Amino acid sequence: MPVKISKIDHIQLAIPKESESIARKFYTGVLGLTEIEKPESLKPSGGVWYQAGDIELHLGVEENFTHGKKKAHPAFVVEGLNRIKVQLIQNDIEIKEEIQIPGRKRFSFYDPFGNRIEFMEFEG
16 A cells, blocks of 8 residues: 655755754745744754744754755745846855756755755746
8 A cells, every 4th residue: 555645844955063053044034934832852962943934944964964966856846936036146146057847947055054945936
């Protein structure tokens, strides 16, 4: 019997130890995401959590973190893709134009820790 998945609860990306201030500068300052409080039981492990639409984005501390641009990524549906692209460029974030998919526009970029993030907008 197939597993029935109803939705994604959260996406977790890795950050190095003691880099929460860099994460906040990028995810709160540049992207404008809303930080949400981690449960008390998880606070000692570090990291930062955000609300991203109807899912959560968890930035978790990885003890043996290696910085590097990765192919694995979340893809977020956004509104105002072109405006967001300009905002990222104005913040010195390099944009990678992706191969286009019929019916949607998209691009990707890397956060300060080498996590790839894709933003897309459906056309029409």
